[in-house]
Amino acid sequence: MSAQPIPSVASSTPVIDPKVFRAAAGNFVTGVTIATTMGTDGQPRGVTVNSFTTVSLDPPLVLVCVGRSSRSFAAFDGAEAFAINVLASDQRQLSATFASKAEDKFADANWEKGRSGSPVFPDSLASFECVLHEKVDAGDHIVLIGRVIDIHRASGTPLGYFSGNYIDFAMQRETVDTPGHCFGGLFHCGEELLFIDQDGKLALPFATSLGEEQRESDSLLGKLEALGLSARLSFVYSVFTEEGRDGLSAIYLGEIEPTAQPRHPSVRLLKPEDIPFEQLSRFSGLIRRYIRERDTDQFGLYVGTAIKGTIHRAR
Ligand SMILES: Cc1cc2nc3c(=O)[nH]c(=O)nc-3n(C[C@H](O)[C@H](O)[C@H](O)COP(=O)(O)O)c2cc1C
Known part of the structure; x- marks a missing residue:
């Protein structure tokens, strides 16, 4: 041939x-x-x-x-x-x-x-x-x-x-970084996730502003700084409304810089397999979703109310 x-x-x-x-x-x-x-x-x-x-x-x-x-x-x-x-x-x-x-x-x-x-x-x-x-x-x-x-x-x-x-x-962030809204963060430090121990219950950090431009002490990044944590925000992971509150709530994904400095006793960094879900004050569904999505590095955006919503994914 x-x-x-x-x-x-x-x-x-x-x-x-x-x-x-x-x-x-x-x-x-x-x-x-x-x-x-x-x-x-x-x-x-x-x-x-x-x-x-x-x-x-x-x-x-x-x-x-x-x-x-x-x-x-x-x-x-x-x-x-x-x-x-x-x-x-x-x-x-x-x-x-x-x-x-x-x-x-x-x-x-x-x-x-x-x-x-x-x-x-x-x-x-x-x-x-x-x-x-x-x-x-x-x-x-x-x-x-x-x-x-x-x-x-x-x-x-x-x-x-x-x-x-x-x-x-930054402008896209500014539109949401306004009074009346509430901002939380799901921060990782290597494999571990950050929780704040509040009287035996584990919570995600929350504040009324992000504190990216000016790190006020009551902003999300300012509060973490006061706990000895240097944090950076990546992107919005969940946006929802809550009954009885006018503004939006948004949870960002972010990263904590590893440090050898001693941290505040309320800071808990936990590997996904060590998280005691029964001790979480809220957001166990969101945290489970993060652990699932992290494996494939394909994160969706939740938009809805605190109870029901839709996860939007990039195609
Ligand atoms: C956003 C943006 C991206 C650019 N990317 C490149 C690039 O990748 N490579 C390149 O040679 N020029 C690129 N340019 C063009 C140069 O910056 C431009 O030609 C500059 O005048 C070169 O400076 P010089 O002639 O003083 O060396 C880009 C310009 C802009 C505004």
Whole structure:
């Protein structure tokens, strides 16, 4: 039997309209980062970049794509080290500056030299300091794959980018962070879940504000801080109304930073299999759902009353 000729993909590839390509790519929602490096002239260089991707966990690798038309191209092309700074929602102006052709983008920025020698922005949500692992030529860009040698991390809300516009996730929170509402948190610390011991009953922490922007002592994050816990919020897990209360109640998922410091005696961190469900004051259904969904990392959003509602899932 004679071998079938393999059809040439190249000859049958239709020409893609660059405008359509850009518009379709813009429908992919991303965060916003600033890639930085030190030029051979000793000057800091930086470009706003949303082509950031984590590549490998072991070894820890990340990548960014830098355009050949960028004025900083030569600096990145010859870089042995670079850093990626993940921007927070209040760093929109910084993003605009580093997406511009401004002469000295670093003049008004709060930055410092990191371990890699590359500029890092201490106010950003995370910085990945890298040494060059591999450089790949890719059309009008180069792909820089970096091995992460140091990480800085802070809590806050991210800056997003979609279809040529910035998205401010903080604004979505502000709409619910208003008087009359009530906020709880289901926080994990590694495998363990956080409960507060209230006279022998285990409860989730609750407050009348989230305390993300200003950590008032009676806010959710402020109350946890007073218990020696450094917490960060991820996303809303359950929104419901309760009889006799006007506002909404919302329970967020969140994370507690591990610490060697002694914690307040009312703090209980329990592995799912050790949770005494009969001692829970409320929300055993929600906690059981979390334990189930955590295994598949696919969380739904509960919307309803305290008794009955619907779980919405992303398809
Ligand atoms: C949200 C956003 C994302 C961007 N992503 C990239 C990117 O991934 N790679 C890139 O080369 N340029 C990207 N750019 C464009 C550069 O930031 C822009 O060309 C900048 O002017 C380059 O600066 P320079 O010419 O001073 O080096 C992006 C711009 C914005 C606003």
